[in-house]
Amino acid sequence: MEKQIIIALGREFGSGGHEAGEILAKKYDIPFLDHVLLQKIAEEKNIDLEILERYDEKPKNKLFSRTVAGYSSALEEHVANIQFDYIHKLADEGKSFVIVGRCAEYVLQGNPALLSVFVLGNKETKCARIMRKYNLTEDEAYRMMKRKDATRKNYHNYYCDGKWGDSRNYDLCINSSNFGVEGVVGIIDDLIKRRMESVGDQ
Amino acid sequence: MIAQIMAVTIFVVMFALIVSEKIERQWASLGCGALMIVVVFGICMRSGTAIWETLNFREFATVQFWYAGGMSESVSTGVNWATILFIAGMMIMVEGMGKSGFFRWLCLRIAKAVKYKAVPILISFMIISFVLAMFIDSITVILFLAAVTVELAELLKFSPIPVILAEVFCANLGGSATMCGDPPNIIIGTSLGYSFGDFITNTGLIALISLMVVVCYFYLCFRKKLVQNTCEADATSYPEPGSAIKSKREFGTSCIIFGLAVLLLVTHAMTGLTVATIGTGIALITLLTSGKDAGTLIRKIDYKTLLFFIGLFIVVGGLEKTGILELIASVIEEISGDDPRLMVAIILWISALASAFVDNIPFAATMIPVIKSLAAATGLDLSILAWTLAMGTDIGGSATPIGASANVVGISIASQNGHMIGWGKYCKYLAPATILVITISMIGIYIRYF
Numbered sequence: 001m002e003k004q005i006i007i008a009l010g011r012e013f014g015s016g017g018h019e020a021g022e023i024l025a026k027k028y029d030i031p032f033l034d035h036v037l038l039q040k041i042a043e044e045k046n047i048d049l050e051i052l053e054r055y056d057e058k059p060k061n062k063l064f065s066r067t068v069a070g071y072s073s074a075l076e077e078h079v080a081n082i083q084f085d086y087i088h089k090l091a092d093e094g095k096s097f098v099i100v101g102r103c104a105e106y107v108l109q110g111n112p113a114l115l116s117v118f119v120l121g122n123k124e125t126k127c128a129r130i131m132r133k134y135n136l137t138e139d140e141a142y143r144m145m146k147r148k149d150a151t152r153k154n155y156h157n158y159y160c161d162g163k164w165g166d167s168r169n170y171d172l173c174i175n176s177s178n179f180g181v182e183g184v185v186g187i188i189d190d191l192i193k194r195r196m197e198s199v200g201d202q
Numbered sequence: 203m204i205a206q207i208m209a210v211t212i213f214v215v216m217f218a219l220i221v222s223e224k225i226e227r228q229w230a231s232l233g234c235g236a237l238m239i240v241v242v243f244g245i246c247m248r249s250g251t252a253i254w255e256t257l258n259f260r261e262f263a264t265v266q267f268w269y270a271g272g273m274s275e276s277v278s279t280g281v282n283w284a285t286i287l288f289i290a291g292m293m294i295m296v297e298g299m300g301k302s303g304f305f306r307w308l309c310l311r312i313a314k315a316v317k318y319k320a321v322p323i324l325i326s327f328m329i330i331s332f333v334l335a336m337f338i339d340s341i342t343v344i345l346f347l348a349a350v351t352v353e354l355a356e357l358l359k360f361s362p363i364p365v366i367l368a369e370v371f372c373a374n375l376g377g378s379a380t381m382c383g384d385p386p387n388i389i390i391g392t393s394l395g396y397s398f399g400d401f402i403t404n405t406g407l408i409a410l411i412s413l414m415v416v417v418c419y420f421y422l423c424f425r426k427k428l429v430q431n432t433c434e435a436d437a438t439s440y441p442e443p444g445s446a447i448k449s450k451r452e453f454g455t456s457c458i459i460f461g462l463a464v465l466l467l468v469t470h471a472m473t474g475l476t477v478a479t480i481g482t483g484i485a486l487i488t489l490l491t492s493g494k495d496a497g498t499l500i501r502k503i504d505y506k507t508l509l510f511f512i513g514l515f516i517v518v519g520g521l522e523k524t525g526i527l528e529l530i531a532s533v534i535e536e537i538s539g540d541d542p543r544l545m546v547a548i549i550l551w552i553s554a555l556a557s558a559f560v561d562n563i564p565f566a567a568t569m570i571p572v573i574k575s576l577a578a579a580t581g582l583d584l585s586i587l588a589w590t591l592a593m594g595t596d597i598g599g600s601a602t603p604i605g606a607s608a609n610v611v612g613i614s615i616a617s618q619n620g621h622m623i624g625w626g627k628y629c630k631y632l633a634p635a636t637i638l639v640i641t642i643s644m645i646g647i648y649i650r651y652f
Binding site: 068075078079 | 504603607613620624
């Protein structure tokens with residue numbers, strides 16, 4: 001891909017945002033960064049992948065951590081910052097990629113190549129997707145969805161000025177229950193093309 | 203009764219705010235201090251005298267605040283201005299030393315002296331961490347030691363985690379050895395009128411014995427881990443100690459000022475100079491010799507910590523004036539009966555346990571009036587309880603990642619460089635070491651004072 005494009009996808013659990021990201025990455029033949037990002041960091045920096053995964057996209061536990069003179073004992077915070085630095089590095093190197101979560105829309109704020117999208121969904125559709133994917137009952141799926149979304153929200157809102165899922169922080173917010181995953185991909189794809197054209201015109 | 207309830211409520215709110223980190227701790231303590239003045243002293247007690255005594259401004263006007271002249275230093279209640287001035291003075295001195303490259307030079311010099319070998323680095327860095335923390339705040343000590351440790355570990359291909367953990371523990375241990383090593387000791391010393399010499403001959407001796415034991419303990423724990431992957435790096439890639447010195451003049455001045463500070467502290471019982479005078483004097487000398495950098499040094503003072511101390515002293519003053527701390531003392535007295543050994547054990551282990559999870563500074567400040575009441579009620583020598591409290595609060599903080607400032611800074615520096623230290627890894631080695639040293643302290647106190 002000649003022009004740099006970075007697609008930062010925020011998503012509610014079960015909305016299909018992750019799947020949409022994967023399809024887009026394949027379509028444009030660019031890296032798709034979800035937990036793969038952790039593998040890359042673990043390899044490059046020689047850090048235990050298991051530790052990175054354990055503290056990935058989690059808000060810091062205030063009761064079991066402390067900050068002194070700007071130094072924090074919370075590993076969640078260190079794992080997040082290592083990822084933010086890595087995302088910055090990739091963007092600064094001019095690389096194109098699709099990234100899900102990890103506050104990417106905030107971390108890369110102001111980058112001209114950034115297209116930020118938040119994928120949401122109706123409770124019923126999301127639950128149905130979770131039940132299919134993880135083979136759960138409706139009740140279990142609902143509880144899992146609530147728990148995961150709460151974690152993502154807390155994580156996001158701890159590091160970012162803007163709130164998780166607030167339309168003012170994204171270029172686009174799409175309800176996947178109304179358009180389906182393919183529809184979401186199509187809309188983002190259209191947006192990417194428009195972005196490319198506008199960059200080309202400039 | 204209503205004053206006591208309000209005082210306890212304000213104290214609990216302050217602690218909750220500090221732990222939650224919702225607002226910065228200095229605003230939590232100052233806000234609660236202001237509440238204590240208005241609600242408890244003003245509305246409930248209607249006592250202008252209590253406010254005046256707690257703010258303690260008159261202390262500045264007394265000769266004893268600056269010069270003890272053969273007597274022990276003034277016993278302080280309310281805001282302990284001697285602690286504030288001393289800590290501010292040391293902050294300025296340490297900032298000047300850091301700027302001159304003193305700490306990095308010292309670390310690299312030691313690494314070079316032990317020929318850049320991992321196990322000797324572990325042992326020598328533990329000892330230097332202990333010695334530096336006797337005179338300098340543990341945050342600064344770990345800040346420089348941990349950074350150099352990570353650098354050397356990358357070069358020599360060993361894991362810096364064991365060395366950083368051992369350094370953190372020894373910094374806390376070194377802090378317990380002297381009056382100026384750890385904030386609880388400064389507060390205990392200035393509040394109860396003990397000198398540097400009193401600390402070094404009591405807590406210092408216990409700390410020294412403990413150091414010998416923990417050096418063996420950490421050596422046994424970590425020697426295999428350090429030897430496993432270590433490799434000899436190209437000698438030309440070793441960092442030269444001289445490269446740390448940015449200006450020879452500044453470096454020389456820093457060394458002289460540090461030496462002077464140590465000398466003044468060691469001899470302050472003889473010279474009669476109080477820690478407030480020493481702190482102020484060292485700060486003035488540092489500022490005068492730093493020329494145009496004086497402004498930068500003043501700006502770099504950690505005002506937040508100083509403000510936190512002021513608010514904290516007011517809140518604890520509220521607990522003291524309303525008689526809450528006497529109540530706590532009477533509970534401890536009742537539990538321990540007439541057995542002073544049991545009283546020492548209770549204070550030591552409770553202090554250690556509390557300091558492992560909450561900031562040891564407010565805990566020590568709260569406990570000082572408690573041990574004063576206990577000593578008065580039971581006739582037990584106050585100094586024994588003071589050393590017990592100092593060891594409990596200083597060492598207990600080592601047990602968990604959040605117990606002391608040095609732990610947080612050490613973990614943070616290691617983690618920033620990809621060497622994650624979680625609760626499990628930390629407590630596996632440092633919790634047993636803490637229990638070991640607290641046990642040594644208890645046995646030491648029993649043998650020496652009973």
